[in-house]
Amino acid sequence: KAGVTQTPRYLIKTRGQQVTLSCSPISGHRSVSWYQQTPGQGLQFLFEYFSETQRNKGNFPGRFSGRQFSNSRSEMNVSTLELGDSALYLCASSLDGQVPYGYTFGSGTRLTVV
Amino acid sequence: AQSVTQLGSHVSVSEGALVLLRCNYSSSVPPYLFWYVQYPNQGLQLLLKYTSAATLVKGINGFEAEFKKSETSFHLTKPSAHMSDAAEYFCAVSDNRRGSTLGRLYFGRGTQLTVWP
Numbered sequence: 001k002a003g004v005t006q007t008p009r010y011l012i013k014t015r016g017q018q019v020t021l022s023c024s025p026i027s028g029h030r031s032v033s034w035y036q037q038t039p040g041q042g043l044q045f046l047f048e049y050f051s052e053t054q055r056n057k058g059n060f061p062g063r064f065s066g067r068q069f070s071n072s073r074s075e076m077n078v079s080t081l082e083l084g085d086s087a088l089y090l091c092a093s094s095l096d097g098q099v100p101y102g103y104t105f106g107s108g109t110r111l112t113v114v
Numbered sequence: 115a116q117s118v119t120q121l122g123s124h125v126s127v128s129e130g131a132l133v134l135l136r137c138n139y140s141s142s143v144p145p146y147l148f149w150y151v152q153y154p155n156q157g158l159q160l161l162l163k164y165t166s167a168a169t170l171v172k173g174i175n176g177f178e179a180e181f182k183k184s185e186t187s188f189h190l191t192k193p194s195a196h197m198s199d200a201a202e203y204f205c206a207v208s209d210n211r212r213g214s215t216l217g218r219l220y221f222g223r224g225t226q227l228t229v230w231p
Contacts, residue, residue: 004157033218043204043221056218090157103219105150105157 002027004093004106012112018079021109025072025093032074033103034066037088046089049074050096078111086113116141116207120222128230133192135225137179137205140186147188148206148219149179158204164188175199200229 005024013019025032033056034046045058049068066076072093078085088110092103121136139145146165150158162173169181179190188205203226206219 006157042223043206043219045218045220048218058218092158102148102160102163104160107155107157110155 004091004104006089006091006106006109008109009107010110010112012114013081015081015083015113017081018077019081019111020075020077021089021091021111023074023076023091023093023106025074025091026104029093029095029104030072031094031096032068032072033092033094034074034076035090035092036060037090037108038086043090046076081113083113085111087111116145116220118205118207118220118222120203120205120225122225123223124226124228126228126230127195129197130194133177133190133195133199133227135190135203135205135227137188137190137222138186139188139205139207141207145207147179147181148208149173149177149188149190150204150206152202152204152224154201161190161203195227195229197229197231200227202226 007022023032031050033048035043037043046060047054047066048056052068063079068074088108090105090108092105094103117140119138127133148163149161151161152158161177162171164171164181172178177192179188181188202224204224205222208219
């Protein structure tokens with residue numbers, strides 16, 4: 001079966017712009033989580049969506065937002081980009097977000113802010 | 115609260131040698147534990163997970179890990195390293211209270227494994 005698909009793979013944006021990243025989970029999975037990966041901070045949890053509702057949120061400023069559609073696809077948006085937002089953004093899908101089922105990660109979107 | 119410490123940001127071994135990557139966790143409740151591998155410019159691939167069944171967990175590519183509650187450890191091992199094992203490895207923890215963490219894993223800072231020919 002198809003894995004988790006993230007688009008685009010690479011993005012270059014200018015400071016102050018906004019960006020939208022997309023994640024299509026494995027078919028049948030209803031939970032999508034987002035993580036930011038940077039050399040300085042490592043892997044940090046952004047938020048988790050289930051059935052179009054945000055259920056859990058990490059410690060990121062309000063510039064980071066997301067949503068989930070009825071087909072479980074999810075988008076995350078970052079407004080007013082800062083240089084420090086340059087990172088690999090990973091999404092993970094799971095059946096219902098409960099830990100025992102595990103999480104499958106996509107290949108990520110590499111965002112560079114210049 | 116949960117946290118993960120991976121001892122050694124870089125580990126180098128010769129091909130055919132034992133691989134040992136260390137992970138210690140801190141959790142206020144019995145945890146679920148995971149090891150993921152990341153190849154350059156790729157996402158995270160699950161190697162194995164501990165979810166309170168057998169304490170010795172076997173994963174893909176010949177890796178295994180043992181959950182030791184008394185030592186709060188979940189070290190990853192492989193008897194014989196292969197060149198293709200060179201990658202970054204992440205240990206992660208989540209608590210096992212159903213519904214409590216909802217999609218959230220706490221990751222260690224990663225260990226870069228180098229395999230010499």
